[in-house]
Amino acid sequence: MAELQGMPVGRHLEAIVAECRAQNSIGGYPARKMFRGFPGFDFAVDFHGRRPATPLGPASGPHTQMAQNIVLAFLGGSRIIELKTVQIRDQLQIPRPCIDVRNVGYNIEWSQELRLHESYQEYVNAWVLLKLIEKLELLGVPAGDPFYATVFDLSVGYDLAGISSPPMQRWLAGMQNAEAAIAAALATLPPAFRHLRHTAIPPNLSDSVTLSTFHGCPREEIENIVQHLISVHGFHVIVKMNPTLLGYETVRRVLHEALGYTEMQLDPQAFETDLQFDEAVAMLQRLQAFAGRHGRHVGAKFTNTLVVKNHERIFKDEFIYLSGPPLHVLAMHAMQRFRQAMGAGFHLSFSAGINKQNFAAAVACNLRPVSTCTDLLKTGGYTRLFDYLKNLKQAMAETGSRTIAEFILADAGGTAASVAAAGEINAGRIVPALVHDPQYHARMNRKAPPKINSHLALFDCITCNKCLPVCPNAANFSLPIGKKSLPLINSLRFQRVNSCWRRRSKSPISRISAMTAAIATPTARRPAVRSSRSRVSFSRKPALRNPRRATASTSPRPTR
Incomplete structure (x- = not known):
């Protein structure tokens, strides 16, 4: 079973305050959707003698x-x-x-x-x-x-x-x-x-x-x-x-x-x-x-x-x-x-x-x-x-x-x-x-979610922005980087096809994949790839022992 691992309160609070200041969000939850009450309306109810809001x-x-x-x-x-x-x-x-x-x-x-x-x-x-x-x-x-x-x-x-x-x-x-x-x-x-x-x-x-x-x-x-x-x-x-x-x-x-x-x-x-x-x-x-x-x-x-x-x-x-x-x-x-x-x-x-x-x-x-x-x-x-x-x-x-x-x-x-x-x-x-x-x-309620005609490998992300907010554990997050030109690793393995780079084995690689690879492994000589994407997604490793499996394990799960 994929193992989840919590973080101490101190690390949680540091992350919450830093993100709140830098991105106006907490755990990827945007401030514009945070509940702050509605003036003139009282939603409080009685629950075993207590008054939750x-x-x-x-x-x-x-x-x-x-x-x-x-x-x-x-x-x-x-x-x-x-x-x-x-x-x-x-x-x-x-x-x-x-x-x-x-x-x-x-x-x-x-x-x-x-x-x-x-x-x-x-x-x-x-x-x-x-x-x-x-x-x-x-x-x-x-x-x-x-x-x-x-x-x-x-x-x-x-x-x-x-x-x-x-x-x-x-x-x-x-x-x-x-x-x-x-x-x-x-x-x-x-x-x-x-x-x-x-x-x-x-x-x-x-x-x-x-x-x-x-x-x-x-x-x-x-x-x-x-x-x-x-x-x-x-x-x-x-x-x-x-x-x-x-x-x-x-x-x-x-x-x-x-x-x-x-x-x-x-x-x-x-x-x-x-x-x-x-x-x-x-x-x-x-x-x-x-x-x-x-x-x-x-x-x-x-x-x-x-x-x-x-x-x-x-x-x-x-x-x-x-x-x-x-x-x-x-x-x-x-x-x-x-x-x-x-x-x-x-x-x-x-x-x-x-x-x-x-x-x-x-x-x-x-x-x-x-x-x-x-x-x-x-x-x-x-x-x-x-x-x-x-x-x-x-x-x-x-x-x-x-x-x-x-x-x-x-x-x-x-x-x-x-x-x-x-x-x-x-x-x-x-x-x-x-x-x-x-x-x-x-x-x-019979329609299934749409699928893309592509096999997605690690970091080959279509940036649909679904995994970030849906994961119950907030295990995924994004970093805003703006428009940048980044070099592509090992140009012998890739060829330019229209607006994307593809592996010569015909396995597709999106521009964001090239960006991620370039960030991860600097190389001296490589062609530049210009990206119009604004975010790169990663797993929040400190919270999980095995981030890939744990993220998958926390996909839709109603309780029994």
């Missing part, structure tokens, strides 16, 4: 594994960060590739790619970096403003034996009190930032957990895990549900008949072994009472991925896991049915096929957080988050709303007795219409 978050997955992941998500406006799932088995061999998002989304991966202690360090580093960004006021917002209010929501799996094991117990306790780790992280700050070494940073990184369990996990096991997390650790707990709650026939009808995804073949056994709807309702009712006795909250998240039979050539596994547009429709139907059974006031979070077009509608259904993954693995990467909040602001302005509560009430016509009741009313209007929305239909 927005309901938006990256879902537990590749966008919340490394410290830079979390910083970039924050820059886009995410304020409820669903951290990557951790488990006791932290030396997994994950097949490559493990994610495919050419149109919809499929994956065969699950938990963290780091060791437990490495995941812990990355989350501590991210927490510290967010506080230092606030302290330095790099976004131009005064320190202490509610704009910065951010919540880390843990994600753990997958069975009671693993979660209650000593290493996991220590890990969970460390997330609740990271005082020593925070002090150690601050100690890595270089002399230029010595004045920040004693910054007061809250030691409690999180007081909530979203529980992820194996497909087919028995009801008793899930219930015991939740009770353990509440009674032993004092966490608020959200249980991630599977779309199989809807039942085989309902899922088949929506997926095949309503949306047209007939190529996706379901696994009947998954519907038999997964938690059943009535079981889930009864279990959450018991857990709601249990949590109340301990002064904690429980909720449900919709949904996990949907297991389908492998009909693609990308993966070798018998089954693959669906995300993206079709899952959105299924998850919203499951959410609405579950809320009707549990009551309008029951806490629900959501992550399935969220994008800038449907984010505001999900917020109107009183879901929090509303998180995303698959959409961020498309062109633009983290910068797509800004448009989620921009569209939410527009929807709020159209209803004359200035807060999320006002928006939910106004979207329901202003007649609901409470925000909870209004959210249920809105879902009753929004969810049935989804099957008629073309953006979720198969015919709109």
Whole structure:
């Protein structure tokens, strides 16, 4: 497996400040797309008694594994960060590739790619970096403003034996009190930032957990895990549900008949072994009472991925896991049915096929957080988050709303007795219409990304600018160099063909490749190549042990 390696806080902060000053960006994220709030609009929501500044978050997955992941998500406006799932088995061999998002989304991966202690360090580093960004006021917002209010929501799996094991117990306790780790992280700050070494940073990184369990996990096991997390650790707990709650026939009808995804073949056994709807309702009712006795909250998240039979050539596994547009429709139907059974006031979070077009509608259904993954693995990467909040602001302005509560009430016509009741009313209007929305239909999601008729070797870059923002780990970056004339290495190997240089073996080499080679290896006698390109792309080696493989491994990966 490709290995990821984090950097100390000091090196992160040096890079952040230097890039911010030199290029007006952070981790390649341009300042013009950074969320700084919208005057007159308050996006804050309640989350287990805390008030994060927005309901938006990256879902537990590749966008919340490394410290830079979390910083970039924050820059886009995410304020409820669903951290990557951790488990006791932290030396997994994950097949490559493990994610495919050419149109919809499929994956065969699950938990963290780091060791437990490495995941812990990355989350501590991210927490510290967010506080230092606030302290330095790099976004131009005064320190202490509610704009910065951010919540880390843990994600753990997958069975009671693993979660209650000593290493996991220590890990969970460390997330609740990271005082020593925070002090150690601050100690890595270089002399230029010595004045920040004693910054007061809250030691409690999180007081909530979203529980992820194996497909087919028995009801008793899930219930015991939740009770353990509440009674032993004092966490608020959200249980991630599977779309199989809807039942085989309902899922088949929506997926095949309503949306047209007939190529996706379901696994009947998954519907038999997964938690059943009535079981889930009864279990959450018991857990709601249990949590109340301990002064904690429980909720449900919709949904996990949907297991389908492998009909693609990308993966070798018998089954693959669906995300993206079709899952959105299924998850919203499951959410609405579950809320009707549990009551309008029951806490629900959501992550399935969220994008800038449907984010505001999900917020109107009183879901929090509303998180995303698959959409961020498309062109633009983290910068797509800004448009989620921009569209939410527009929807709020159209209803004359200035807060999320006002928006939910106004979207329901202003007649609901409470925000909870209004959210249920809105879902009753929004969810049935989804099957008629073309953006979720198969015919709109079959097109594969365009390909070029060229084999790209190392540094033979077409400068499409897709890999830079899409990589969840910010492992790629560009250096602005302007127009320059650079000599070409070993002219005997290349010949000029129109506006490009080609290898005499007929393997194409772009002008940018020649530039990169010339920079890397000076040679005395060589012809000049004039370039009109303005950027050269490299891998950010300090963050990775094996940059090529690690960059490939962090291609589209929704969580399971």
